[in-house]
Amino acid sequence: MLGDVRVRSRVGFEPERRGSHPYIDFRILHSHSESEVSVSARNIRRLLSFQRYLRSSRFFRGITSQNYLYILDDDYNGQAKCMLEKAGNWNFNIFLFDRLTNGNSLVTLTFHLFNLHGLIEHFHLDTMKLRRFLEVMVQDDYHSRNPYHNAVHAADVTQAMHCYLKEPKLARDLKPWDILLGLLAAATHDLDHPGVNQPFLIKTKHYLATLYKNIEAIVGHRGGPPPPKLKKMGIFFFLLVEEKRQQMESELGSLILATDISRQNVYLSEFRSYLDRNLHLDNAGYRHFILQMALKCADICNPCRTWALCKQWSEKVTDEFFHQGDVERKFQLDVSPLCDRQTETVAKIQIAFITYVVEPLFEEWAHFSDTRLTQTMLGYLGLNKASWRGLQQEHSSSGEDTDPTFEEMDSDILPQENREL
Numbered sequence: 564m565l566g567d568v569r570v571r572s573r574v575g576f577e578p579e580r581r582g583s584h585p586y587i588d589f590r591i592l593h594s595h596s597e598s599e600v601s602v603s604a605r606n607i608r609r610l611l612s613f614q615r616y617l618r619s620s621r622f623f624r625g626i627t628s629q630n631y632l633y634i635l636d637d638d639y640n641g642q643a644k645c646m647l648e649k650a651g652n653w654n655f656n657i658f659l660f661d662r663l664t665n666g667n668s669l670v671t672l673t674f675h676l677f678n679l680h681g682l683i684e685h686f687h688l689d690t691m692k693l694r695r696f697l698e699v700m701v702q703d704d705y706h707s708r709n710p711y712h713n714a715v716h717a718a719d720v721t722q723a724m725h726c727y728l729k730e731p732k733l734a735r736d737l738k739p740w741d742i743l744l745g746l747l748a749a750a751t752h753d754l755d756h757p758g759v760n761q762p763f764l765i766k767t768k769h770y771l772a773t774l775y776k777n778i779e780a781i782v783g784h785r786g787g788p789p790p791p792k793l794k795k796m797g798i799f800f801f802l803l804v805e806e807k808r809q810q811m812e813s814e815l816g817s818l819i820l821a822t823d824i825s826r827q828n829v830y831l832s833e834f835r836s837y838l839d840r841n842l843h844l845d846n847a848g849y850r851h852f853i854l855q856m857a858l859k860c861a862d863i864c865n866p867c868r869t870w871a872l873c874k875q876w877s878e879k880v881t882d883e884f885f886h887q888g889d890v891e892r893k894f895q896l897d898v899s900p901l902c903d904r905q906t907e908t909v910a911k912i913q914i915a916f917i918t919y920v921v922e923p924l925f926e927e928w929a930h931f932s933d934t935r936l937t938q939t940m941l942g943y944l945g946l947n948k949a950s951w952r953g954l955q956q957e958h959s960s961s962g963e964d965t966d967p968t969f970e971e972m973d974s975d976i977l978p979q980e981n982r983e984l
Contacts, residue, residue, distance in 0.1 A: 564701045639663050650722060651729055653870055653939055657719040668718040669705070670697045676725050680746070685739045690693055697750070704755050711880040712756035719747070719876075721860035730932050736844035744811070745854045748818035749861055758885045805868035814851060822862045823854035827920065830859065834927050853931070860928050864906045865925065866917050866947050867925065867940035873947045881909045910955035917948045 584848050614675055643663040649655060650672065654723030661668035674694055683690060705714035724745055727733065736743075757764070821830060834856055842849045865876035925944060927938045 582792060588878055592648045592733060607968070610911075636973065639665070643671065647672070650675060650679070651726055652937060653726055656872065657722060657724050658875065659870075661715050661718065666707075666714075667698070667702070669702045669714040669721065669750060671953050672718050673697050673701070673721055673746060676721065676746055677743075680739070680742050682743050682746075686743070701750055705753070706756065708759060708881040709756060709758035710886070711876070712758055712883065714751050717751070717753055720752060720858075720861045721746060721864070727857040727861060727937060730934055730936065732844065733857070736851060741850055741854060744814055744818060744898050745857065747813055748854075748858055749814070752819050752822055752858065752862060756850040759890075760899060760902075763887055763891065763896075766896055800942070818855055818858055821859055824920065827859075827924070828953075830856065831923060831927055834931070838927070838930055852959060856928065856931070860924060863921055864940065866913065866921050867944045869943060870947055870950055872949075873943070876910050877913050881907075881912060884912075906956065908960060910951040913951045914948065914955060917944065917951070926949065 594639060640663075643660065646655070646660050646663065657668060657672075661674070666670045674690075674697060677688070677693065682688070683693065701717075702714045705712075707713050728737065728742055728745055747861050757769075763769075833852070837852065844850050844853065865880075868876070883902040884902045884907075888898045888904060890896075891898045891902065901907060919923065921944065925937075925940060929941060
């Protein structure tokens with residue numbers, strides 16, 4: 564009934580989207596053999612991207628083409644529209660939505676949620692500039708060759724964040740500024756992720772590790788003070804005053820840094836302290852902290868989805884882990900924890916991850932917001948853990964279902980970026 568868990572290869576993945584640095588294999592290990600892209604090829608890609616942008620703009624304006632040559636595109640757009648009406652459903656299938664939007668799930672979903680929450684009207688945003696910003700500065704800066712840390716994962720986290728923002732405790736007190744930051748942080752939290760963890764960057768002397776002096780290299784790249792990516796985000800606020808732009812950079816960076824798994828226990832301890840003090844969300848500082856916890860939940864909520872979605876995400880992240888391990892073994896480097904396909908299995912990794920990372924976080928979230936959605940997530944979490952145990956028993960007769968790697972939430976033991984298992 565559970566089926567066979569097999570790690571998927573990356574055959575069939577769409578071509579690499581533009582990022583600020585190429586795919587990690589070539590950047591780190593073959594830095595002198597980077598392929599040069601001709602100007603003509605680059606111009607063709609830009610032209611095709613612009614044509615895709617024009618076609619998609621019809622979708623946002625509600626314009627239906629009369630040309631029967633585009634009947635398939637219109638049909639797909641129609642199905643995508645139907646799915647967007649259920650964007651707040653926890654069973655939302657982001658993989659299907661990504662296919663219906665021709666790989667533009669992050670742009671289409673984020674734009675829709677900005678409009679749904681009234682952010683476009685409240686902040687007087689230019690819709691065409693907003694969409695172009697989401698496509699060029701956000702979606703295109705994810706690496707589609709990453710099996711897991713790509714734009715589809717960002718879209719999935721954004722959809723989960725939307726579900727949390729709708730929870731009664733949050734919806735009652737959150738301000739438009741809070742919602743704007745929450746959705747934008749979800750969409751950009753893994754921007755330009757190289758597809759490997761921090762120890763790999765350090766031991767291969769990658770420029771990110773050098774830039775941030777081996778401290779929170781990837782997280783710093785995504786949210787540290789003051790990262791170039793977040794400064795570029797300031798363009799988004801072309802109608803806001805300079806003070807607001809600086810506030811956005813600071814608070815957005817703070818939200819993204821909260822996804823660092825090495826500080827999991829710190830956030831959980833602070834969360835318990837807030838709950839014990841029974842604080843209210845009319846306090847701006849408390850609202851910001853709750854957004855941090857919501858983003859943490861959204862970032863690692865895959866085990867709380869249906870089994871079909873949970874299993875697919877688990878295979879993808881394990882594929883990314885094992886690819887890193889293969890590269891490390893090929894170049895005679897120490898294979899990082901969780902990255903050795905010869906000793907690890909998808910089920911073993913997932914059982915440990917659920918036990919030591921996901922369950923403690925969502926149990927605390929349930930103390931804060933004990934709603935039907937929370938109970939649904941906890942229900943799926945329990946069922947999925949049992950399913951992984953069943954698969955693990957098929958792979959091993961020893962009965963061991965824990966991984967000592969996770970027994971201590973220590974940043975020196977646990978890979979800091981292999982957290983969304």
